[in-house]
């Protein structure tokens with residue numbers, strides 16, 4: 001489960017890890033909340049990175065600019081996501097931006113601490129290999145903190161508690177990834193977590209009854225921005241097989257999407273909306289094999305969602321399993337063609353391509 005920045009920062013705060021002072025705004029609320037200190041930075045809370053480069057982080061100098069900035073961010077779709085919340089943070093004066101992460105390295109069965117001196121939005125362009133990359137355990141947190149101090153050139157008084165608390169937050173939250181980029185060194189000589197990306201292990205949810213995070217469809221993966229066939233399937237295995245079949249027929253799959261068991265009209269609508277952000281899609285392939293899922297529910301969801309997106313490309317649908325007969329009738333009544341097999345869908349797409 002991927003957390004939004006503000007959710008991840010709430011966890012950091014609860015482990016006494018320094019984050020900027022903030023106020024949270026719901027995009028639906030029609031008033032500007034109290035307590036905003038200017039200048040500030042307004043940040044779109046979408047479950048993807050690279051917001052800075054896509055206009056999702058706006059500096060606001062004074063009160064006269066805030067309403068405009070809120071409305072701009074509320075309607076800015078980033079990689080297909082619209083924010084439900086905006087994070088307003090005190091604007092830090094940056095001396096340096098670093099990269100710091102804890103992650104699980106499955107091949108060595110360890111947690112590793114990775115750092116780079118040059119963090120920020122260009123971090124992926126760092127070609128120098130001077131990363132700090134250490135295995136970290138509860139016995140080595142203090143020495144890792146000191147090594148980070150030496151590497152970044154700071155006093156261990158600052159980095160030791162930071163690393164200790166990050167490690168604690170990582171382990172106690174059953175994280176699989178905790179990435180701070182940028183870790184900001186401010187003009188007041190403080191190290192503050194400017195941004196935080198955190199992923200939690202879904203299988204550990206039973207240990208954390210308090211986990212209540214905004215749900216996101218992390219099951220949508222963009223595969224090829226020039227791909228013409230969008231795919232929707234239920235179950236990761238079927239979704240992968242669907243993508244493979246599209247490719248095997250010499251067509252290009254734009255995305256992978258596993259809508260899971262309970263495909264509601266809202267799920268299908270969100271899927272259609274994300275697909276519409278992929279510029280080259282001309283065909284939408286829906287492949288559902290229903291066991292626990294009920295085909296008639298999926299059919300209703302498709303009908304409702306299609307109504308909401310008028311410019312949707314043509315659908316190529318195969319629904320099999322529980323209540324398929326009823327589902328196919330519903331779709332037929334709504335003038336939506338269905339196909340008996342995936343193969344038949346692919347043949348129809350390839351025919352329409354000619």
Ligand code: GDP
Nearest residue numbers: 041049050051052090091092120121181182195
């Ligand atoms: P991302 O692009 O989605 O990773 O969003 P970030 O939260 O990392 O913000 C992108 C960039 O915005 C950062 O690398 C900073 O350069 C800048 N930024 C974010 N917060 C502040 C701030 O408080 N002060 C200043 N000066 N820059 C900021």
Ligand code: MN
Nearest residue numbers: 120181182195
């Ligand atoms: Mn960032």
